[in-house]
Amino acid sequence: xxxxxxxxxxxxxxxxxxxxxxxxxxxxxxxxxxxxxxxxxxxxxxxxxxxxxxxxxxxxxxxxxxxxxxxxxxxxxxxxxxxxxxxxxxxxxxxxxxxxxxxxxxxxxxxxxxxxxxxxxxxxxxxxxxxxxxxxxxxxxxxxxxxxxxxxxxxxxxxxxxxxxxxxxxxxxxxxxxxxxxxxxxxxxxxxxxxxxxxxxxxxxxxxxxxxxxxxxxxxxxxxxxxxxxxxxxxxxxxxxxxxxxxxxxxxxxxxxxxxxxxxxxxxxxxxxxxxxxxxxxxxxxx
Numbered sequence: 001x002x003x004x005x006x007x008x009x010x011x012x013x014x015x016x017x018x019x020x021x022x023x024x025x026x027x028x029x030x031x032x033x034x035x036x037x038x039x040x041x042x043x044x045x046x047x048x049x050x051x052x053x054x055x056x057x058x059x060x061x062x063x064x065x066x067x068x069x070x071x072x073x074x075x076x077x078x079x080x081x082x083x084x085x086x087x088x089x090x091x092x093x094x095x096x097x098x099x100x101x102x103x104x105x106x107x108x109x110x111x112x113x114x115x116x117x118x119x120x121x122x123x124x125x126x127x128x129x130x131x132x133x134x135x136x137x138x139x140x141x142x143x144x145x146x147x148x149x150x151x152x153x154x155x156x157x158x159x160x161x162x163x164x165x166x167x168x169x170x171x172x173x174x175x176x177x178x179x180x181x182x183x184x185x186x187x188x189x190x191x192x193x194x195x196x197x198x199x200x201x202x203x204x205x206x207x208x209x210x211x212x213x214x215x216x217x218x219x220x221x222x223x224x225x226x227x228x229x230x231x232x233x234x235x236x237x238x239x240x241x242x243x244x245x246x247x248x249x250x251x252x253x254x255x256x257x258x259x260x261x262x263x264x265x266x267x268x269x270x271x272x273x274x275x276x277x278x279x280x281x282x283x284x285x286x287x
Contacts, residue, residue: 009054009061010140013047014147016040017132021148024125024162025155034121035109041128042074042106045099048132049077052139056086074103089139098127126162130169134201138173144204153204167192170202186222193220212253214260224251230264 020040023033050071053060060080062068072080078096081087091099102124136142144153157163170192174182180196187205195218199206208221227248252260 009047009051013044013051015044016047017044017136017147020044020125020129021152021156024129024159025152031121034125037125038102038121038128039106039109041125041132042102045102045128045132045135046074046077048135048140049074049081052089052135053077053080053087060086075100095131098124099131102128122159123161126159126165129156129162130165133166134169134173150204157203167202170200173201181218183220186220212256213249214252214256217253217255219253224253225257226251227257227260230261 017040020037023037023040026033050061059065059068061071061077063070063072063076078091078099081089082091082096105121105124133144133148136147137144144150157166167190170190174192174194177194180194182191183193183195184191185193185200185203185205186207188200188203190200190202192202193200193205193207195209198209209218210221210224211217212219212224227250230248248260248264
């Protein structure tokens with residue numbers, strides 16, 4: 001039974017989240033699209049909260065743990081998630097306020113006369129969308145690709161409010177970390193690339209962090225510089241000398257490239273001078 005609950009809660013949450021994304025990514029001025037985006041993303045959030053509680057203990061998804069029957073509300077789920085003895089998840093008061101406002105907005109959209117502007121709904125969607133990205137990853141252990149396609153994610157973050165909300169949340173996440181270096185992401189150009197996770201927590205760009213074979217310093221793989229252009233490929237003997245003499249690596253980090261170029265140039269000049277000296281020697285001897 002618990003396995004069935006697991007599949008229903010998690011997969012249904014992801015299904016609603018994807019539906020929300022499908023409406024939001026249309027980037028339309030039609031308020032109805034944002035209305036359905038809000039309805040679906042809040043439903044996705046409620047199911048995700050219950051799935052997290054289910055992982056603590058299956059009975060925690062019910063209003064009464066003594067008499068399992070009706071599942072608890074989103075508000076009840078938030079309370080249990082924040083309870084140190086149950087979920088022990090540090091959801092800040094300001095985040096709770098946004099969650100509850102989104103919940104109230106969903107109720108208005110469903111049961112009452114709708115009287116909110118396009119901008120207001122878009123903003124509320126951005127807040128919950130940003131929250132859910134991190135909840136799925138941090139508290140349900142999902143890879144980004146499990147709940148949103150990369151192309152869809154990139155289209156949504158281009159929405160100004162959503163992007164701002166995600167960036168604020170990513171920066172807050174970075175500040176909450178106790179260890180690991182934070183680098184400038186080569187894709188979004190924000191200081192949100194986590195070396196320990198080898199992923200940007202804003203745009204979710206993934207890339208290996210590697211050691212420079214020359215100095216041993218860590219660098220993004222894409223930032224290593226190919227040294228093949230420093231070699232005379234049409235002069236195999238000369239290339240062999242360069243590789244053997246200075247131990248030339250195929251790729252080096254930006255900090256090492258200048259020194260590597262200088263070593264290659266110095267060795268090339270030394271080889272040239274040696275060759276000229278030998279030519280003159282044989283010329284004199286022949287003479």
